[in-house]
Amino acid sequence: MQIKRKAFIGVVSLVLGLTPMVASVSAQAAGSTLDVVTQRGHLQCGVSQGLPGFSNPDDKGNWTGIDVDFCKAVAAAIFGDAKKVKFTPLSAKERFTAIQSGEVDIIARNTTWSMHRDTALGVDFRAVNYYDGQGFMVRADLGVTSTAELDGATLCTNQGTTTELNAADYFRANNMQYEIVAFEKADEAVAAYNSGRCDAYTTDHSALYAQRLKLTDPQGHIVLPEIISKEPLGPAVRQGDNNWGDIVAWVHYATVAAEELGVTSKNIAAMGNSSNPSVKRLLGKDGTFGRNLGIPADWAMQAIKQVGNYGEIFERNVGINTPLGIERGYNALWTDGGLQYAPPIR
Amino acid sequence: MLGALLLAMVWLVANVQSNLERQNINSGFGFLSERAGFGINQTLIDYTEDSSFGRVLTVGLLNTLLVSVFGVFFATVLGFALGVARLSGNWLINKTAMVYVEIFRNVPLLLQIMFWYFGVLRNLPSPRKAVSLGDTMFLSNRGIVVPAIEAASGAGWYVAAFGLSLAAFIWLRRRARLARLADGALMPFWRPLLTVVLASIGVAALLAGVPFSLDVPALKGFNFRGGITVIPEFVALLLALSLYTAAFIAEIVRAGIQSVSKGQREAAAALGLPDKTALRLVVIPQALRVIIPPLTSQYLNLTKNSSLAVAIAYPDIVSVFAGTTLTQVGQAVEIIFITMMIYLSLSLMTSYAMNRYNARIALVGQNT
Numbered sequence: 009m010q011i012k013r014k015a016f017i018g019v020v021s022l023v024l025g026l027t028p029m030v031a032s033v034s035a036q037a038a039g040s041t042l043d044v045v046t047q048r049g050h051l052q053c054g055v056s057q058g059l060p061g062f063s064n065p066d067d068k069g070n071w072t073g074i075d076v077d078f079c080k081a082v083a084a085a086i087f088g089d090a091k092k093v094k095f096t097p098l099s100a101k102e103r104f105t106a107i108q109s110g111e112v113d114i115i116a117r118n119t120t121w122s123m124h125r126d127t128a129l130g131v132d133f134r135a136v137n138y139y140d141g142q143g144f145m146v147r148a149d150l151g152v153t154s155t156a157e158l159d160g161a162t163l164c165t166n167q168g169t170t171t172e173l174n175a176a177d178y179f180r181a182n183n184m185q186y187e188i189v190a191f192e193k194a195d196e197a198v199a200a201y202n203s204g205r206c207d208a209y210t211t212d213h214s215a216l217y218a219q220r221l222k223l224t225d226p227q228g229h230i231v232l233p234e235i236i237s238k239e240p241l242g243p244a245v246r247q248g249d250n251n252w253g254d255i256v257a258w259v260h261y262a263t264v265a266a267e268e269l270g271v272t273s274k275n276i277a278a279m280g281n282s283s284n285p286s287v288k289r290l291l292g293k294d295g296t297f298g299r300n301l302g303i304p305a306d307w308a309m310q311a312i313k314q315v316g317n318y319g320e321i322f323e324r325n326v327g328i329n330t331p332l333g334i335e336r337g338y339n340a341l342w343t344d345g346g347l348q349y350a351p352p353i354r
Numbered sequence: 355m356l357g358a359l360l361l362a363m364v365w366l367v368a369n370v371q372s373n374l375e376r377q378n379i380n381s382g383f384g385f386l387s388e389r390a391g392f393g394i395n396q397t398l399i400d401y402t403e404d405s406s407f408g409r410v411l412t413v414g415l416l417n418t419l420l421v422s423v424f425g426v427f428f429a430t431v432l433g434f435a436l437g438v439a440r441l442s443g444n445w446l447i448n449k450t451a452m453v454y455v456e457i458f459r460n461v462p463l464l465l466q467i468m469f470w471y472f473g474v475l476r477n478l479p480s481p482r483k484a485v486s487l488g489d490t491m492f493l494s495n496r497g498i499v500v501p502a503i504e505a506a507s508g509a510g511w512y513v514a515a516f517g518l519s520l521a522a523f524i525w526l527r528r529r530a531r532l533a534r535l536a537d538g539a540l541m542p543f544w545r546p547l548l549t550v551v552l553a554s555i556g557v558a559a560l561l562a563g564v565p566f567s568l569d570v571p572a573l574k575g576f577n578f579r580g581g582i583t584v585i586p587e588f589v590a591l592l593l594a595l596s597l598y599t600a601a602f603i604a605e606i607v608r609a610g611i612q613s614v615s616k617g618q619r620e621a622a623a624a625l626g627l628p629d630k631t632a633l634r635l636v637v638i639p640q641a642l643r644v645i646i647p648p649l650t651s652q653y654l655n656l657t658k659n660s661s662l663a664v665a666i667a668y669p670d671i672v673s674v675f676a677g678t679t680l681t682q683v684g685q686a687v688e689i690i691f692i693t694m695m696i697y698l699s700l701s702l703m704t705s706y707a708m709n710r711y712n713a714r715i716a717l718v719g720q721n722t
Binding site for chain 1: 394496682
């Protein structure tokens with residue numbers, strides 16, 4: 009009995025001892041993210057578990073992709089070194105908890121910006137680095153050419169995404185029947201589709217192209233042209249640290265502005281001598297933009313020099329000359345009829 | 355002391371709540387009545403996209419229970435058979451059981467689930483080339499489709515007939531047992547039971563005719579329509595859970611039987627009991643006392659292991675509630691808490707039932 013009581017006291021004091029620690033950890037997390045990141049010496053970036061073109065480890069284990077490049081650009085802006093970033097692969101289910109709890113500083117994980125997520129989950133979406141929409145992929149020999157012919161189809165998809173809801177809405181709105189098989193990981197969803205469990209695989213259009221590369225016979229599958237939803241994908245940060253959100257947003261805008269101004273990673277040295285006032289402000293030769301954000305004055309210059317402007321990032325990872333072969337489309341600059349538009353840096 | 359613990363708990367809850375509020379994360383259980391908006395491919399109760407998240411919880415829980423109950427049943431049957439086979443004097447049977455046990459209990463369960471799902475599924479034909487049994491049952495990579503029995507009005511008479519037969523079975527068995535214990539008399543059992551069953555079905559047929567029709571599945575478009583579909587995720591999960599747990603149960607059964615001293619068996623033989631009867635009446639009842647407690651753990655393990663369903667998209671509670679619902683709503687603390695409480699209750703209920711059973715057989719053992 010004596011022993012039991014001792015153990016009991018031990019448990020209680022452990023609980024009581026731990027709780028203030030929990031409280032202090034979360035209090036620290038609620039402090040300035042920039043200070044935490046600078047002290048730690050690297051940026052902790054939440055990415056997907058492997059989506060070619062967006063965030064995917066290559067054959068040497070280095071992360072590549074449009075979202076990975078975004079995090080590298082943020083690291084370059086803060087530290088002047090794009091290598092000072094570490095990546096945490098997250099499932100769709102884990103991602104918001106990871107950013108809420110402070111496990112990562114930012115999630116760049118092909119995540120759709122929706123009102124519910126922005127307002128109810130304690131996260132803030134600050135930019136859109138890829139305008140996407142949900143689509144369907146089917147076997148070419150099925151003879152289906154439009155999503156309107158998918159009545160009664162079985163759909164494979166990944167769990168914990170907007171995809172499940174969009175598919176439900178689309179099929180019900182069009183009075184069509186469907187059956188959904190939702191997997192925790194994209195790899196398993198694709199494997200099940202590949203083995204014939206489902207008639208169609210549905211997810212964001214860009215991801216369909218990416219996942220098609222993983223199939224045994226990529227040419228035997230077609231991506232249907234229809235897009236059934238709006239999926240603006242972008243980086244998200246914890247709510248309540250506006251300065252950190254500003255840094256994330258303006259790193260994205262800087263890459264877009266650089267493309268608009270014709271500044272690339274290759275010509276940036278020459279551009280440093282440009283007399284164009286817009287370029288001078290972007291590259292930190294003029295104004296106090298870096299100081300306002302609390303990071304070095306050459307923040308944008310480092311990001312562009314080490315990672316590239318938006319067009320370079322896009323073409324390198326998902327563009328027409330990559331295995332994904334995606335055209336700029338909505339992701340062209342506004343000057344080319346697309347949606348990528350940076351507010352003025354002034 | 356209890357007060358201090360309670361105080362600590364209250365403080366913890368308050369701390370979590372204030373932290374969530376400060377970070378602008380929704381909290382509370384109001385989401386349970388909100389519209390879910392997503393589809394689920396196996397529902398034992400009515401469910402549409404318009405149902406609430408609370409309904410999702412029920413659907414997921416029932417799916418977990420379904421696979422667990424079937425899994426426990428098959429694992430027990432197979433495990434007992436294997437356990438007895440392990441002690442067989444026949445070299446081939448003995449070694450086959452041994453190889454089975456060593457393979458299935460040493461390969462991680464998740465791999466086994468993946469194997470049954472991806473390894474077996476991949477080799478099944480598409481619905482258009484489905485293997486059919488008399489054009490009523492079909493096997494394809496969409497699962498096993500069987501005809502459904504649809505009941506019209508008047509089916510109630512048959513339910514009543516079944517109830518009557520069941521009551522007769524219980525009463526007759528009890529009567530026979532009491533008579534045997536009282537003075538060793540043998541009471542008729544099978545003949546009166548058969549009479550009751552046939553008579554009650556006959557009356558039901560006279561009153562209601564045949565109020566059943568078959569809903570035979572047919573290929574239409576992409577897939578079969580009508581009938582009942584047993585989805586491949588369920589089959590794969592059930593196979594993996596049953597086969598894996600059966601290996602452990604086999605070892606428990608073997609240990610239980612071996613724990614009964616050799617003298618008991620020899621005494622039974624000396625009394626002239628045949629081997630099978632000796633096993634049934636002398637060895638197994640004593641072995642059960644050793645078997646039941648670890649068997650309970652295996653049942654609990656099986657139920658908890660069913661949460662690995664999420665890997666192959668079987669819509670169990672972890673998949674649809676702690677998975678899809680969690681990401682749609684984003685309230686991890688509440689949802690994980692509910693899920694943990696449900697698993698805890700399931701485990702406690704199983705333990706309670708098994709402990710009751712254990713107490714009963716333990717008592718019988720001491721009295722004889």
